[in-house]
Amino acid sequence: MATYPQEITLKVFVNKTKNCVDFVESDLDFVDVLLSFLTLRASLKCECGGDINTSVSYDLNRDDVNYEEFRGVFIKGAKFVVTDALCISLVEDLISTLNKCVNGDRNHMEVRLVKIKREQVLRILKRSLISDTPLTDVLLQNGEGITPKFSDSLAGKKVEKKVIDKEKKVCKLNMVLTRNKVLYAVASQDFVDLIFSFLTFPLGSLKKHLGSRFRMGCLNNLYGSAERLRSSGYMTAGCAERLLNPKLAPYFNCKNQVIGVEEEKEDLYYTCNGFCKLTALYFSCKSHGYSPYHESNQVTLVDPKSQLGGTISSHGSYCQKLMYMVTDELVVTPLSLESVVSFHNEIADPIKTAELSVTEAEILDVLAVALTSNTALTDAFLGTTVGVFTSVDVKGE
Incomplete structure (x- = not known):
């Protein structure tokens, strides 16, 4: 049986002078798909595409629809405006802004009807993780060869820490570093479990629990839009919790989880x-x-992370009880002499070590920077390690 691709039709307002998308007008289907990004796991940064197979299941060619009665998956109501940075508003709420924009750039504004399919939606999702302009990137330039760009970059910024006098110590790390960069950490199962658990968190939960630490601009905008749509009564009953505080899948929890995301109730x-x-x-x-x-x-379901013959609790381990090498980019491998020697041979600068007792707040720092940085350990720990170098110089003076 033949299958026909579903399409979403967008009215795209293009600023010809700046060659960018100012905003798009859409029916609720496109907005539903955008809001569904908040329910996806953080691991989509690695496996983007497999999680929204069922999300793009609509056709926006619905001029005969009574939008006073129509209900989407997450929202209900009329047409919406979505900015390039994925801020969502009702058309009537932006009339003054739209008039100002049109009056100021009347000769530079072009309206285009653009039909997008699942592939374009996936590209918008990918670009929303690394860019402040995902609609321009995809609808005008297809996102090919475009370097990531953030208006609120983490570069040079210190991630805020919780103001707590006595913070809980969750694990120890042996840091190997040069003067301005953490090369790798030698870590136990506890730390590796914690960073592996990052992959299980829904993006909406990360925003809720990390607050201002969460610096993925477009997803911040989507979360704020969901809050406003809820307050305005445009959210479908029962969906607010799924978007603003999504839960972990059953048995995806781990011991010492640091942000308090709850698990969904398991199916019977x-x-x-x-x-x-x-x-x-x-x-x-x-x-x-x-x-x-x-x-x-x-039947009783068993945590797949638990050991054979172990408990049925949801606090098993993602990895074996070994020592691991965790690089600055959060590449995790079992610790071996060969990998250590190979790593050190590539570094010309003097290498020093530091032993750290890692707190919950510092794990949150790692989680926050891991979302947007390729130097997560350096960003989270370098300032902490200054002044606690051991006297041992691993490679020369």
Whole structure:
């Protein structure tokens, strides 16, 4: 059977002088898709594309729709305006702004009808993670070969720390560093578990719990837009929590999680004596009828991270109990003499070491900078390690 690609039609207002998208006008389907970004896991920075297979399932060619009655997945209502930085507003809320823009650039504004498919939506998602202008990047330039750009860059900024007198120590790190860069850390299972857990957090939860530490500008704008749509009554009932405080999937938690994201309630599963797997909706086995010899029983799910024969709690480990090398870019490998020697041979500067007891606030620093930086350990720890170098100079004086 033939399949037909779904399309979303956007009315794109292009500033011809600046060659950028000022804003787009869209029906609620495109806005629904944008808001769904907040529910996706942080791991999409590595696996972008696999998480929104079902998100782009709409067609915006709906001139006959009564928008007073129509309801989307997350929102309801009429048409919306989306800026280049993914701020979402109702058309009526931006009339004065739009009039000012048109009056000031009447000869430089061009309106284009652009149809986008799933591939373009995925590119907008990717660009929203690394750029303040994802609509311009994709709709005008296709995002090819464009360098990341942020108006509020982390470069040269110190990530704010929690103001706590006595902070909880969660693990220890042996830092190996030069004068201005952390090369790598020697870490135990506890620290590796914590940074692996970053991949499981929904982006909306990261914004909620990190607050101003969360510096992915476009997703900040989406989160703020969701809050305003909720306050204005345009959010579908029951969806606010899913967008503004999404939960972890069952058994995705880890011991010593530092930001307090809750887990979703696990689904119920049943099985009959004939080993047919049933769901909570189908707990009577139709294959075997209602024979007393094939009764259905609820099964207990086991945390896949737990050891064989271990507990069924949701606090197992993502990795084995080993020592690991964690590079500045958060590449994790089991610690080995060969990898250490190979790493040191590539460095000409003197190398020193420092042992740190890492606090929860510093783990939050790592999480915050890991979202936008390729030098997460340097950004999070270099200032802390100044003054605590050991007297051992690993490589020359």
